[in-house]
Amino acid sequence: MSKLKDQIAEIIIKAVSDTGYPVKEIFLDKPKEDKFGDLSSNAAMTLAKELKLPPRKIAEEIISRIETGNNLITKTEIAGAGFINIFVSDKCYKDELKNVLSEGINYGRSSIHSGQSANLEWVSANPTGPLHTGHGRQLCLGKAIANLLEWTGYKVTREYYYNDAGNQMNNLALSVRARYMQIFDKDFPFPQEGYVGDYVKIIAENIFAAYNDTMKDSADLDFFKKEGEKYTFDIIKKTLISLGIHHDIFFNESSLYNNSEIEQTLEAFKSKGLSYENDGAVWLKMDEEKGFDKDKVLVKSSGEPTYRLPDIAYHIDKIKRGYDLIIDIFGSDHGDTYKEVLYGVNALGYDSDKIKVIIHQMVTFKMGNESVKMSKRSDNVYYLDELINDIGADAMQFFYVMRGANTHLDFDISLAKDKSEKNPVYYLQYAHARICGILRNADEVFPSYNETNVTELNTDVINSPEEMKLLKVLSDFPDEVISSAKTFEPHKIITYLNSVAENFHRFYHNNRVIDAENKELSLSRIHICLAVKQILKNGFDIIGISAPDRM
RNA sequence: GCGCCCGUAGCUCAAUCGGAUAGAGCAACAGCCUUCUAAGCUGUAGGUUACUGGUUCGAUUCCAGUCGGGCGUACCA
Numbered sequence: 001m002s003k004l005k006d007q008i009a010e011i012i013i014k015a016v017s018d019t020g021y022p023v024k025e026i027f028l029d030k031p032k033e034d035k036f037g038d039l040s041s042n043a044a045m046t047l048a049k050e051l052k053l054p055p056r057k058i059a060e061e062i063i064s065r066i067e068t069g070n071n072l073i074t075k076t077e078i079a080g081a082g083f084i085n086i087f088v089s090d091k092c093y094k095d096e097l098k099n100v101l102s103e104g105i106n107y108g109r110s111s112i113h114s115g116q117s118a119n120l121e122w123v124s125a126n127p128t129g130p131l132h133t134g135h136g137r138q139l140c141l142g143k144a145i146a147n148l149l150e151w152t153g154y155k156v157t158r159e160y161y162y163n164d165a166g167n168q169m170n171n172l173a174l175s176v177r178a179r180y181m182q183i184f185d186k187d188f189p190f191p192q193e194g195y196v197g198d199y200v201k202i203i204a205e206n207i208f209a210a211y212n213d214t215m216k217d218s219a220d221l222d223f224f225k226k227e228g229e230k231y232t233f234d235i236i237k238k239t240l241i242s243l244g245i246h247h248d249i250f251f252n253e254s255s256l257y258n259n260s261e262i263e264q265t266l267e268a269f270k271s272k273g274l275s276y277e278n279d280g281a282v283w284l285k286m287d288e289e290k291g292f293d294k295d296k297v298l299v300k301s302s303g304e305p306t307y308r309l310p311d312i313a314y315h316i317d318k319i320k321r322g323y324d325l326i327i328d329i330f331g332s333d334h335g336d337t338y339k340e341v342l343y344g345v346n347a348l349g350y351d352s353d354k355i356k357v358i359i360h361q362m363v364t365f366k367m368g369n370e371s372v373k374m375s376k377r378s379d380n381v382y383y384l385d386e387l388i389n390d391i392g393a394d395a396m397q398f399f400y401v402m403r404g405a406n407t408h409l410d411f412d413i414s415l416a417k418d419k420s421e422k423n424p425v426y427y428l429q430y431a432h433a434r435i436c437g438i439l440r441n442a443d444e445v446f447p448s449y450n451e452t453n454v455t456e457l458n459t460d461v462i463n464s465p466e467e468m469k470l471l472k473v474l475s476d477f478p479d480e481v482i483s484s485a486k487t488f489e490p491h492k493i494i495t496y497l498n499s500v501a502e503n504f505h506r507f508y509h510n511n512r513v514i515d516a517e518n519k520e521l522s523l524s525r526i527h528i529c530l531a532v533k534q535i536l537k538n539g540f541d542i543i544g545i546s547a548p549d550r551m
Numbered sequence: 552g553c554g555c556c557c558g559u560a561g562c563u564c565a566a567u568c569g570g571a572u573a574g575a576g577c578a579a580c581a582g583c584c585u586u587c588u589a590a591g592c593u594g595u596a597g598g599u600u601a602c603u604g605g606u607u608c609g610a611u612u613c614c615a616g617u618c619g620g621g622c623g624u625a626c627c628a
Binding site for chain 1: 562565568569572575576578589607620
């Protein structure tokens with residue numbers, strides 16, 4: 001429908017220029033209320049300020065130069081403080097219905113970024129344990145955002161960054177070894193900061209099964225690390241697969257050491273005078289004017305880099321790969337640190353404008369009114385696999401994505417689990433299932449309905465208010481995808497799909513679809529159903545949930 | 552203390568670039584199944600958009616301050 005919008009914007013621009021007033025960009029809004037028409041412009045109001053003329057007078061001069069009564073615009077009106085309201089002819093929407101049907105699975109895709117490439121890096125959990133519900137929001141957001149990018153034409157590379165060498169992995173190695181040793185000696189000490197999850201015991205038992213006691217008292221931490229990594233990564237990947245998440249690249253931090261990019265990055269800081277040594281550590285000079293209160297360590301006095309240095313090198317690596325857009329998704333606990341990384345990237349002369357960091361706020365879980373507490377120390381962890389098992393992948397995906405990322409999310413597990421009308425997932429899926437039911441019925445009554453040539457479909461019989469309203473909502477889909485993709489906010493798709501479902505259910509209640517006595521009307525309504533089904537399906541694909549045929 | 556984010560109906564949240572009477576779902580109340588799925592529909596009620604100022608034709612949106620919450624503030628990631 002954006003074509004229509006562009007057309008009308010042009011008509012207004014022409015009308016404004018005919019008045020002799022200065023022409024500016026014209027913004028067209030969709031008014032919230034139907035009585036204000038289909039599109040609305042505040043052009044007269046913005047001009048009023050500059051020209052010091054009453055906005056309604058300007059609006060009048062503009063609309064007197066807009067032709068109405070044609071196939072495009074039926075009526076124009078001035079309302080309120082000086083809004084120009086435009087009423088679009090039903091024919092436009094009926095034509096758009098045919099577009100939905102003929103474009104099918106591609107309806108809503110746009111080419112605004114075609115020829116461009118994007119890299120989305122997310123999940124990026126180190127292989128120290130299974131994914132848990134704390135990772136969930138990022139997982140589901142990233143999945144939907146990657147889809148959104150593809151729908152606007154980007155070629156998307158999905159990337160997972162991990163580090164199998166650092167502190168965390170040593171900790172895992174020590175934990176695995178301790179559990180292994182405890183098989184022989186119950187009192188063998190477990191590391192203070194060790195990973196207490198049961199999976200560590202399973203890893204130890206697997207080692208015992210394969211190697212018996214041959215690794216007993218072994219000082220080979222690397223062995224335990226590798227065993228731990230292998231097992232953990234396997235279950236992480238299994239979880240990702242069960243959610244339909246696929247990564248094209250698993251980027252190991254250690255490769256940045258092997259190809260000496262970390263060394264080069266460090267050298268670059270030194271040679272530019274951006275770093276200095278103190279207390280045996282290498283410090284990055286931070287700019288107070290950019291809001292940093294103190295300098296940060298790049299290399300610890302132990303000689304090990306902090307996470308900062310490889311992260312900077314990694315982002316430079318991604319920039320060098322030539323992506324047009326680079327996206328990171330982090331939880332709000334990384335809200336400050338990514339700024340340091342971007343600062344470092346910039347300081348070395350790389351353009352960080354292409355890097356877009358999406359920060360999502362934390363999630364709190366509750367069961368009805370009771371909050372669910374989680375702590376890693378006590379292994380009171382709610383693993384993602386458990387959550388999927390409890391509520392299903394669809395409900396999980398939906399709940400994690402249904403709210404804006406930048407607001408705290410209250411995840412009500414008992415609501416997500418609820419198989420009733422209370423559960424918001426079902427409102428959408430039910431609409432889809434309901435349509436499938438109607439179509440099964442149509443197969444019986446009008447078995448040849450799907451042989452209809454869409455372009456020749458008789459849309460003259462479509463005229464009930466529910467039908468027209470539904471067609472209008474359907475035609476918004478392409479714009480919704482674009483605006484959702486622009487701000488990387490998949491929850492907007494859910495908000496939109498809700499209005500599709502709402503208007504479909506209303507249509508269903510007031511308009512009998514299958515009427516054996518009236519084939520022409522039935523056919524047109526069946527095709528409305530097909531279009532709704534298509535848009536629901538396309539929307540579900542973006543947010544990453546399934547489209548059930550029956551419920 | 553300082554930095555980032557948030558504060559909207561009883562609850563969970565929407566609200567386009569600063570636009571018109573701030574919208575949904577749940578919960579509450581009142582209706583609708585001999586007709587394609589009642590996981591649905593219709594109606595009622597529910598608001599000083601945390602508070603105080605400012606900017607302007609117009610502020611939930613922008614600015615300043617206050618209060619409240621989350622996350623940071625490591626030679627952890």
